Amino acid sequence: MDERVKTASRDESGSSERHPASGAVPAKVYELTKIYGSVTAVDRISFTLLQGTTVALLGGNGAGKTTTIAMLLGLVVPSAGEVRVFGADVSRNRGAIAHRMNFQSPYVDLPARLTVRENLTVYAGLYGIANAAERIGYIAEDLQIAPLLGRQTGKLSAGQKTRVGLAKALLNAPDLLLLDEPTASLDPDTADWIRQKLKAYAETRGATLLLASHNMTEVERLADRVILLHQGRIIEDETPAALIATYGRKTLEQVFLDVVRGHAKHADLPDRKAS
Amino acid sequence: MSVARTEEQVVAPIVLAPTGPAASLRRIGALIKRYIYLLRSSGVRLVELIYWPFLQMLTWGFLQEYLAGNTSPAAQAAGVLIGSVLLWDILFRSKIGFSTTFIEEMWSRNLGNLLISPLRAYELVAALSIWSIIRLSVSMIPVAFAAYLIFGFNLLDLGFALAAFFAVLVLTSWSLGLISAGVILRYGLGAEELAWSLAFLLLPIACVYYPVSVLPDWLQPVALALPPTHVFEGMRAILLEHRFDAEQLWWALGLNAIYLMVGYVTFSRFLASARVNGTLLRLGE
Numbered sequence: 001m002d003e004r005v006k007t008a009s010r011d012e013s014g015s016s017e018r019h020p021a022s023g024a025v026p027a028k029v030y031e032l033t034k035i036y037g038s039v040t041a042v043d044r045i046s047f048t049l050l051q052g053t054t055v056a057l058l059g060g061n062g063a064g065k066t067t068t069i070a071m072l073l074g075l076v077v078p079s080a081g082e083v084r085v086f087g088a089d090v091s092r093n094r095g096a097i098a099h100r101m102n103f104q105s106p107y108v109d110l111p112a113r114l115t116v117r118e119n120l121t122v123y124a125g126l127y128g129i130a131n132a133a134e135r136i137g138y139i140a141e142d143l144q145i146a147p148l149l150g151r152q153t154g155k156l157s158a159g160q161k162t163r164v165g166l167a168k169a170l171l172n173a174p175d176l177l178l179l180d181e182p183t184a185s186l187d188p189d190t191a192d193w194i195r196q197k198l199k200a201y202a203e204t205r206g207a208t209l210l211l212a213s214h215n216m217t218e219v220e221r222l223a224d225r226v227i228l229l230h231q232g233r234i235i236e237d238e239t240p241a242a243l244i245a246t247y248g249r250k251t252l253e254q255v256f257l258d259v260v261r262g263h264a265k266h267a268d269l270p271d272r273k274a275s
Numbered sequence: 276m277s278v279a280r281t282e283e284q285v286v287a288p289i290v291l292a293p294t295g296p297a298a299s300l301r302r303i304g305a306l307i308k309r310y311i312y313l314l315r316s317s318g319v320r321l322v323e324l325i326y327w328p329f330l331q332m333l334t335w336g337f338l339q340e341y342l343a344g345n346t347s348p349a350a351q352a353a354g355v356l357i358g359s360v361l362l363w364d365i366l367f368r369s370k371i372g373f374s375t376t377f378i379e380e381m382w383s384r385n386l387g388n389l390l391i392s393p394l395r396a397y398e399l400v401a402a403l404s405i406w407s408i409i410r411l412s413v414s415m416i417p418v419a420f421a422a423y424l425i426f427g428f429n430l431l432d433l434g435f436a437l438a439a440f441f442a443v444l445v446l447t448s449w450s451l452g453l454i455s456a457g458v459i460l461r462y463g464l465g466a467e468e469l470a471w472s473l474a475f476l477l478l479p480i481a482c483v484y485y486p487v488s489v490l491p492d493w494l495q496p497v498a499l500a501l502p503p504t505h506v507f508e509g510m511r512a513i514l515l516e517h518r519f520d521a522e523q524l525w526w527a528l529g530l531n532a533i534y535l536m537v538g539y540v541t542f543s544r545f546l547a548s549a550r551v552n553g554t555l556l557r558l559g560e
Contacts, residue, residue, distance in 0.1 A: 036553055070556050073391045077550045098393040099293040109384040111313065118312040125305025126392040128291035128298055138286035152316070168388070173288050 024051040026176045026208045027072060032081035034067050034232075041067045043232035044081065049176070054202050054209040056219040058252075059229035060260045065212035068229070069178050072210065073103055085176060099127055104169035105180035106162060112154025116145060116164050119153055120171060127172040139167045143197065159190040166194065170201060177201075179211045183218055195221050216253040226252070228259050235259050293393045299401075302394050306402035307409075310376055314410075324414040328364045332418050335360040336426040355514050356484065357428040361419060362510060363483045365411060366444040366503055367474050372410035373403050373452030374470035381464055390555060396546055400539065403456070404449050411445070436513055439524050440506045446531040447502045448474070453538030457545030461554060482507050502527040502534060 027049040034042040042064040049055055057065040070076040071083050074094035083090045086097045110119040117136065124132035140146040143163045148156060153164060162182070169177060182198065183191035199222055202209050213219055219226060220240050228236035228243070236243055236259065240252050247255045292298055314320055339356040380386040389399065419430045430437060455470040477483075480494065481503040487495055498504045505527035512520045549555050 034553075041553075066556065067553065070553070075387065075390060075550065075555045076553050077547075095293065095393060095395055098391065099290055101391070103388075103391050105387075107384075108387040110388065111309070111379075111383040111385050113316040113383075114309070114312045118309075122305050122309040122312070123388070123392065124288075125308060126302050126389070126394050127288070128293055128301060128393065130289040130291050131286065134286045135288045171288065172290055 025049065026051055026086055027210070028082075028084045029068070029072070030082045030084075032068070032071060032083060033079050034064070034071060034076060035079040040232050042071070042078075045229070045232070045234045046081075047227055047234065047237060049208050049210060051175075051208055052202070052206045053224045054199075054211065054222050055225045055227060056223035057210065057212040057227050057229060058214075058216075058219055058256060060214075062231075063229040064232040065229055066180055069103075069180055069210065069212055072178060073101070074098075099172060100174060101176045101178065102127075102169040102172055102174040103178045103180070104162075104165045104182055106158075106165070106182075106184045107180065108165075109161075110153050110164065110168060112152065114153055115150055116140075116153055116156075116167075117149040119164070120149075120167060123168050123171055129172060135171060136167075139170055143167050143170075158185050159187065162186055162190070162194060166197065173205060174207060175205075176208050176210070179209065179213075181213055181215070182211065183213075183215060191215075191218070198222060216251065216256060220252050228256070230259055298393075299395070299398050302392075302398050303402045303405065306389075306394070306399065307406055310402070310406045310409075313379065314413075321413070324368075324410065325417050328361075328368060328414055328418045329421060331360055331364060332357065332422050333425070336422065336428070340426065355511060357422055357426055358430070358433070358510050358514055359484050359507060361415070361422060361430055362440060362444060362506060363478070364418070365415060365441060366448050366477070368414050369407045369411045369445050369448035370451045370455075370474045371471075372407035372414075373449060374455045376403055376406055376410075377452070377456040378459060378464070378467060378470060381459065387555065396543060400453065400542065403452065407448065407452065408445060433510065433513055434519075436509060436519055436524070440510060443502050443506050443524070443527040443531055446528075446535055450531070450534035450538035451477075453535075453542040457542035460542075460549045461545040461552070463554060477501060477503060480504070486511060499526075500530065502530040505530075 025048055029048070030046050031044050032042055032046065033040070033044050041062075045064070045068065047055075057068060059065050067076060071078050072085060072090065074090045077091050086100055088094075088097045090097070114122070120136045120139070121132060124136060129135055136149075137146075140149055143166060145160065145163050145167060148160055148164065153161065156164065166182070169179075177198075179198070183194050186194065195218055198209065198211075201207060202222075209222070211219070211222060223240060226236065226238060226240050226243055227234055236246075236255075238246065243255050244250065244252060247258055249255050249258070291301070335356045380389060422428045422430065433440065451473050455473050458466045458469050480490075480498050481501050482490065482498055483503070487498050487504060487508060490498055505523040509520050509523040509527075512518050512523070
């Protein structure tokens with residue numbers, strides 16, 4: 001039996017048969033709720049991620065961004081509601097779709113004592129990548145970490161670690177890439193470079209990106225759509241330009257400040273974009 | 276930094292099917308590769324694997340020589356102390372190998388990456404179990420050889436029983452390792468101490484260095500409910516009475532089946548509970 005997944009492809013041009021049909025829904029979240037004891041971290045949120053779009057989850061500390069991403073990844077089980085990724089219920093059937101997703105966060109590390117190449121080799125094995133050496137070589141060149149492949153991961157700078165983390169996240173060319181503050185604590189040049197790489201990946205691959213961030217420049221730059229979370233609820237779900245226009249502001253940061261300071265335009269309609 | 280790429284061939288991943296036995300074996304192999312990389316990254320770790328059991332063997336070996344030279348009954352028990360210490364170390368080192376390898380993922384804040392990958396929980400358990408045997412071999416083979424060279428104690432004299440005892444002790448160590456890993460998953464690294472101390476709980480009750488009859492009557496059923504007790508009783512029967520007590524072995528294997536089941540269920544339940552309680556988000560803190 002041919003073990004290869006039918007959808008594997010040799011190019012990342014966006015025309016691969018692995019890509020779902022245009023308009024496909026890689027992820028759908030419905031009435032998602034997470035309650036920890038007496039705290040409601042995520043409160044009946046619903047949204048859909050369309051193929052090839054980049055969506056930003058924006059919100060202050062404790063707004064529910066990371067918990068939402070964790071539920072999409074299957075790291076946290078919802079208290080109520082449903083998360084479907086590529087049609088599968090993540091809570092029950094994560095194994096069926098995990099190879100089509102990946103995740104990067106500065107708050108999750110790769111083993112420090114292993115070299116970059118060793119780490120990437122291990123993850124290539126976990127994701128079932130048959131052409132691991134070639135893929136690692138390619139990704140390393142693409143993310144400019146080839147000179148770091150032989151170095152211990154723990155001895156890299158923050159910027160280098162971020163690029164290595166991104167290499168791990170892109171190893172399997174995921175159709176759905178989740179990012180939790182991908183440029184946190186990076187200098188502006190490196191952060192900008194990472195954003196360009198993410199944008200290029202999403203465009204050429206036709207991949208869907210869900211990004212949690214505090215960085216408004218990043219969101220404006222990358223996101224087709226912004227979901228503003230406040231106290232676990234969706235306050236806004238719009239394009240960055242529409243949000244800025246709605247609030248009569250000049251930047252997304254000003255909109256964000258309005259929302260976290262309790263001046264949301266649609267605070268009475270927390271789930272108005274629920275689908 | 277430049278983002279532009281030259282017109283080179285893009286190398287997309289060829290992703291193999293994520294389900295089925297071959298996929299499972301591949302992922303288990305990938306994890307074991309990760310453990311090998313880790314071990315070979317530090318000479319100190321490698322030395323440490325042998326250092327402690329070697330010291331323990333030396334200490335008990337000399338004590339036994341002293342006793343053998345001074346008391347006649349103890350002289351009869353030639354090899355019992357060293358045999359006990361080597362078998363105890365099989366249990367202890369295998370348990371520590373399982374637990375520390377798991378904790379290592381938390382120390383390195385890597386567990387989140389593993390748990391979002393296609394890796395299944397049972398594959399993680401299988402990899403930890405296989406690795407505990409590999410670590411144990413690296414640790415115990417040189418020490419057992421040293422015991423032969425220094426004290427003339429040949430562990431292989433236990434014959435077929437040695438393989439059986441080894442299997443029983445390793446299976447028990449996996450049960451303990453699974454329970455420790457589950458508790459740490461659920462309660463975080465604050466419960467790390469459990470990983471180190473759980474095996475020691477067995478030391479007085481499993482009758483490593485003395486027969487079950489030494490224990491008070493009320494404690495003897497507790498001791499006999501532990502698989503390692505039957506191993507140590509069996510070892511003493513071989514070395515002191517030159518007979519192999521198969522019944523002890525069957526008891527140990529039967530008990531191990533129960534303990535392993537309890538261990539796996541505990542691990543699975545705690546993992547599920549960690550997903551519910553959001554503990555996995557805070558791992559490594």
